[in-house]
Amino acid sequence: MVGIVLVSHSRALAEGTAEVARAMGVGKAVVEPAGGDPDGGLGTSPELVGRAIEAAGDGDGVVLLADLGSSVLTAKLALEDAADVPGGLVLADAPLVEGAIAAASMAAAGAGLEGVLAAAESARDHRKT
Amino acid sequence: MTGTADGADLAAWIRLAAERAAADAGRLTSLDAAIGDGDHGLNLDRGLAAAVAALPDGAPPGKVLTAAGRAVVSKTGGASGPLYGTALRRAGKAFGDADPIDAAALGAGLRAALDGVRELGQAAGGDKTMVDALIPAVASYDAALAAGTGLAGCARAAADGAAQGADATVPMQARKGRASYLGERSIGHMDPGAASTALILRALADTLTERD
Numbered sequence: 001m002v003g004i005v006l007v008s009h010s011r012a013l014a015e016g017t018a019e020v021a022r023a024m025g026v027g028k029a030v031v032e033p034a035g036g037d038p039d040g041g042l043g044t045s046p047e048l049v050g051r052a053i054e055a056a057g058d059g060d061g062v063v064l065l066a067d068l069g070s071s072v073l074t075a076k077l078a079l080e081d082a083a084d085v086p087g088g089l090v091l092a093d094a095p096l097v098e099g100a101i102a103a104a105s106m107a108a109a110g111a112g113l114e115g116v117l118a119a120a121e122s123a124r125d126h127r128k129t
Numbered sequence: 130m131t132g133t134a135d136g137a138d139l140a141a142w143i144r145l146a147a148e149r150a151a152a153d154a155g156r157l158t159s160l161d162a163a164i165g166d167g168d169h170g171l172n173l174d175r176g177l178a179a180a181v182a183a184l185p186d187g188a189p190p191g192k193v194l195t196a197a198g199r200a201v202v203s204k205t206g207g208a209s210g211p212l213y214g215t216a217l218r219r220a221g222k223a224f225g226d227a228d229p230i231d232a233a234a235l236g237a238g239l240r241a242a243l244d245g246v247r248e249l250g251q252a253a254g255g256d257k258t259m260v261d262a263l264i265p266a267v268a269s270y271d272a273a274l275a276a277g278t279g280l281a282g283c284a285r286a287a288a289d290g291a292a293q294g295a296d297a298t299v300p301m302q303a304r305k306g307r308a309s310y311l312g313e314r315s316i317g318h319m320d321p322g323a324a325s326t327a328l329i330l331r332a333l334a335d336t337l338t339e340r341d
Contacts, residue, residue, distance in 0.1 A: 043206035073211035
């Protein structure tokens with residue numbers, strides 16, 4: 001199954017978003033949070049992102065979602081080593097919460113990397129008003 | 130003399146930049162507090178301290194900068210980590226195995242750093258970011274090089290260009306980063322990333338000047 005990694009400035013935000021996304025992925029989707037710095041403070045950590053990518057991957061590829069700023073930059077740096085991730089590693093151009101839920105739903109339905117990425121990115125257009 | 134720099138010179142630069150970032154952390158953080166999230170001084174101090182700790186002994190210039198860049202990426206914590214880390218690693222890659230490097234090679238490294246930062250951050254000139262310090266730094270360096278200026282003189286030109294570029298960010302409205310959410314309220318403040326770029330390049334110029 002395609003894995004999902006959530007890169008955020010906050011451990012709580014990443015974990016909470018992962019919790020919601022896993023529920024939307026009917027308990028099957030693999031969603032790994034990578035939020036905050038290694039000490040639990042606000043920030044982004046390439047080390048935590050790297051570990052989450054390893055944990056989320058089972059050979060079918062991994063989709064990254066990031067909140068903003070340094071999370072996006074850290075996710076982009078992780079892409080430099082994408083060749084080392086079995087099945088591929090991509091960054092979704094999507095809002096974190098909506099994208100994570102869309103990606104988890106699609107991953108749980110058995111879609112491939114391209115399908116999960118497209119689902120995440122389609123979440124950009126979900127209007128609320 | 131036209132001058133060259135070896136790995137020890139570049140290590141001395143990183144040490145001086147770290148010292149000055151530590152001394153100036155308060156100013157950088159207060160610039161960032163005005164339009165950003167108020168952590169730039171602290172982050173840069175932490176990232177460059179990690180770079181100093183990672184400096185390899187007796188390595189060629191390219192290896193010194195790639196090691197420093199890796200440490201900056203992993204330890205800084207904010208957006209400046211991936212950006213400065215990429216700048217240092219790209220410059221290091223541009224040097225290849227050259228040892229020592231001459232003024233043309235340092236200029237190529239500086240341009241590679243600018244290209245790396247632009248690519249990663251997707252910022253253009255005028256967006257009120259560190260790119261606004263790097264673009265005039267590269268242009269001034271290249272102009273000095275073309276005029277036959279030696280290594281230290283080119284580095285001083287780059288530092289002057291970066292300082293002017295940082296000053297020029299004051300009236301700009303931010304289009305990238307946290308400051309961009311402030312719209313017109315970002316006008317009237319110097320961009321902290323441009324300010325720290327000027328600090329880091331001044332440290333390079335002073336290192337090469339004092340050595341000669």
